[in-house]
Amino acid sequence: MQHPHSSCPKSFRCLMPRTMESQITMEKTPSYFVTRETPRRISAMSRDTKLIVVVRDPVTRVISDYTQTLSKTPDLPSFQDLAFQNQSLGLVDTSWNAIRIGMYALHLENWLRYFPLSQIHFVNGERLITDPAGELARVQDFLGLKRIVTDKHFYFNRTKGFPCLKKPESSSSPRCLGKSKGRTHIQIDHDTIEQLRDFYRPYNVKFYEMVGHDFRWE
Known part of the structure; x- marks a missing residue:
């Protein structure tokens, strides 16, 4: 999230650092969207x-979400028990937050009540892994910044399976994802994945239409 310096209303802006007109303040929280x-x-x-x-692909996202939660809560019910009200009928349980998060079109509708699409930039989660510099170039353009971050700032960490930042001058070690990230996803059977793809397909198509970009999540 980026915004210019402004007076401090009674909001979380008061908790952020003061900035000059030539600076931007950024803040991130996964639950905002x-x-x-x-x-x-x-x-x-x-x-x-x-x-x-x-x-990212909402099917991959929900499996990743479950994998991470399972690592912290070993007695978690099975993925299928959480994902479906009735799997034999293909009824997905939208009350499970991990499922609901991937219904991007619903969330975007709420944001578009307050912000124009031109003020929202969507980063392709799959390309962020395969081409981090390319995705960040688009982010820098969106923010009106000079393209400073390039390919030379990244290396691929085979253990994590993700790109990481090379060691910055101010640090003694490279910057990479935390211990809870980059886990091998649990194996989900093909039929379950196809049921989830069928569920998310109309939400994906609507999302593509809303943002004017086909992410090809199939």
Whole structure:
């Protein structure tokens, strides 16, 4: 999230560092995009805020979500028990937050009540892995910044399976994802994956139409 310096209303802007007109302040929280009250509150703080959202294939996302939660809660019910009200009928349980997060079109509708699409940039989560510099070049363009971050700033970490930042001058070690990230996903059977793809397909198509870009999540 990016916004210009402004007076400090009674909001979380008060908790952020003061910035000059030539600077930007950025803040990130994964739950912002899917929390219903957030667009209204951010709009009340600054309607000029620029918003960056990383999206990925919602089927991959929900499996990743479950894998990470399972690592912290070993007695978690099975993926299928959480994902479906009735799997034999293909009824997906949208009350499970991990499922609901991937229904991007619903969340975007709420944001578009307060912000124009031109102030929202969607980062392709798959390309962020395969071409991190390319995705960040688009982010820098969106923010009106000079393209400083390039390929030379990344290396691929085979253990994590993700690109990492090379060692910056101010640090003794490279910057990479935390211990809870980059885990091998649990194996989900083909039929379950196809049921989830069928469920998400109409939401994906609507999302593509809303943002004017086909992410090809199939």
